[in-house]
Amino acid sequence: xxxxxxxxxxxxxxxxxxxxxxxxxxxxxxxxxxxxxxxxxxxxxxxxxxxxxxxxxxxxxxxxxxxxxxxxxxxxxxxxxxxxxxxxxxxxxxxxxxxxxxxxxxxxxxxxxxxxxxxxxxxxxxxxx
Numbered sequence: 001x002x003x004x005x006x007x008x009x010x011x012x013x014x015x016x017x018x019x020x021x022x023x024x025x026x027x028x029x030x031x032x033x034x035x036x037x038x039x040x041x042x043x044x045x046x047x048x049x050x051x052x053x054x055x056x057x058x059x060x061x062x063x064x065x066x067x068x069x070x071x072x073x074x075x076x077x078x079x080x081x082x083x084x085x086x087x088x089x090x091x092x093x094x095x096x097x098x099x100x101x102x103x104x105x106x107x108x109x110x111x112x113x114x115x116x117x118x119x120x121x122x123x124x125x126x127x128x129x
Contacts, residue, residue: 060087081106091115
């Protein structure tokens with residue numbers, strides 16, 4: 001799966017926005033998005049140790065975690081339930097039924113993006129934290 005991105009919206013005051021536009025105009029950044037992404041990456045790098053420690057402490061999967069129908073069927077056959085804890089992106093296959101998801105997914109914590117059908121997200125809503 002190719003690297004995906006999530007669109008977010010931010011509000012900036014006119015002075016901050018003017019300064020962003022000035023830096024773009026002066027050629028420091030190719031556009032507003034380039035500056036914002038760079039600023040966010042710099043902050044994430046600054047706090048990288050805290051992120052690593054928290055990921056370890058909370059037993060989060062870092063990156064992309066995909067759950068297929070076969071994965072969930074195997075859990076169901078073994079009588080096990082899943083606690084999804086991901087920093088990044090978690091995805092549940094489109095062919096996973098609501099019944100299978102409810103029988104096998106105990107809880108979901110995703111810091112980032114959860115990709116699942118609208119029907120699954122609605123059914124699992126009480127388990128998403």
